[in-house]
Amino acid sequence: MKYWSILFIMHTFAIPSLCSAMDCLAEITYIPNPTCVAFLDDYRVVIGGDRCITLNLINAKTRQLDPTQIFHITLSNDGTRFALSSRKKLAIFSTFTEKQRWKQKPLTEGSAIVFSPTGSSLFAYFPGKLTSYNWFDKELETHGVQSFTQFPTVLISCHPTEKKLLYPSSANTLSTIDPDNDYAIEKVCTTKDPVIAGTYGPDGNIIAVNNHYRGCCLYNPKTKYCCNLLLNIYENIVGIAFHKSRPILVVLIDNNAIQYWNYRTNALIATRTGTTDPQDWIDYPYLTQRLAFSPNGEKLIVALKNKCLVLQVPKNNIIMLYRLLKHHGILPEIIKLILYKLALFFKFHQINFAELIKT
DSSP: OHHHHHHHHIIIIIHHHHHHHHSEEEEEOOSSSOOEEEESSSSEEEEESSSEEEEETTTOOEEEEESSOEEEEEEOTTSSEEEEEESSOEEEEETTTOOEEEEEOOSSTTOEEEEOTTSSEEEEEETTEEEEEETTTTEEEEEEOOOOOOOSOOOOEEOSSSOOEEEEEETTEEEEEEGGGTTEEEEEEEOSSOEEEEEEOTTSSOEEEEESSSOEEEEETTTTEEEEOOOOTTOOEEEEEEOSSSSEEEEEETTSOEEEEETTTTEEEEEEOOOSOGGGSOOOOSOOOOEEEOTTSSEEEEEOSSOEEEEEOOOHHHHHHHHHHHHTTOOHHHHHHHHHHHHHHTTEEEEOHHHHHHO
């Protein structure tokens, strides 16, 4: 009777639950060389590569925003506007209407951009130069900043509540620039390996530090504590993103593997398998916004070498299924085997249920 119960639960709960929790929701292949992505709302995305478009995931309608190469896309904290950096312009668009509200010829091609916490200012960074655009008043300020790298696109991150910009100021140092304090520079942390960028977490109390060659560490600016994530030595990080409401950090590897980490416990939650053919690996040499969560936190868009994927984030219905099978007296080892086999079908080769429950 117990085996019939297993079959019933699998048919009724397991397969639908795992399909909704793990399967790829959409595959977008008509944007050449995608390098940066963002969600405008739960069903619309903006994708930048050799050109920039918005895409409605429900009806597949698209709108072209820029026909030239896109370097960066950034979204304001309140979600009402987004900006892009291209070869020809810096531009700000309304999230709701997708219409352009402001544009400026970039002082330097390839600038990284980020909004201030209130969205009133747009900052453009190029090694050695930081430009502040107060787009409401059309004011422009440019300041020279200490820089070590010659990469034309280096990610900068703005504190979620304070107007402080995080950037790599030297080969092994992350620093902040404070535009409200005469652009004062303050050292945040120093690492053993060369760094390429740092990204603030949703509350500003955690920073993901990307090494220049490989690896990632989590740094707490209050406790000065740094913890290295256990990545394979051969893996190169090409994208990271923090979940807005759950303690999840997503890491994209150059072989297209995706890792979900619990940044409070520094433990790996799940890994989505990559590709074995090196021709399909991401060889773009700069760190860009290749990952973005939807506002409700249930979807993740990923920019790979020749396509974008919209994935469903591992969520609590997997935990519900795990507990349901356990409630029917099925041995935990059998439950894990069942879910593991199904997970392989949906491109996952590892799920840590104990860590998933904590998120």
